[in-house]
Amino acid sequence: MNKTYLRLSLFFVFVLGVSSLDFECDACVFILQEAEKTLGENTTVVNVAKVLESLCSLLPFTEECDKLAVSIANDLPKIAHFIDQNPYDPYAWCSILDICPVNCCLSDAPEQVHISLTGYSNQVAVTWVTTKNLAQQVKYGLSPSTLFSTSQSTSRTYTNGGWLGVINTAIMTNLKPRTKYYYLSLIHI
DSSP states (O other): OOHHHHHHHHIIIIISOOOOHHHHHHHHHHHHHHHHHHHTTOOOHHHHHHHHHHHHTTSSOHHHHHHHHHHHHHHHHHHHHHHHHOOOOHHHHHHHTTSSOEESOSSSSOEEEEEEEOSSTTOEEEEEEESSOOEEEEEEESSTTOOOEEEEOEEEOOOGGGEEOEEEEEEEOSOOTTOOOEEEEEEEO
8 A cells, every 4th residue: 555545545534524444444554554564673652652653644634643643652551561462463453443344254144153041040042143134033942853932033233343243142931941952043034
């Protein structure tokens, strides 16, 4: 990515208010990659501030960026341990900062399926994530071939850390103690 592209991207995003995750994400990744290359192992507060300020000179709003750079550099000692323990790449850091998106799933099929207690002895919650908010349900029963009971799911999401996806939960009810149940998460497209 060259400096002209970066400047144009940042102009559209920050000055004109164009909301494009690609522009914001590309700019964030570029700045972090450049900072990483420039700094190497020399991550003192003074050096971080200098590198961030030089990168700020690429932006159309240098003064605001410089203030942010100084703030980040001053907070570096507080977050250094976290950074050392979590060697994320620039894209991951931009996701943590809510700038770059991270898809929840590899496909449209239910993933990360798990069960949990609800607080009632005759219920169990089944939770899974999907890429889209579609009509979904859980079928359950006493054997894989007799999944006659059905529970519709509720859906919710959040966007922290750039996360994109839908969290689905269905409650299996009227369960008997000490009984083995089988279940299947289904999507109706």
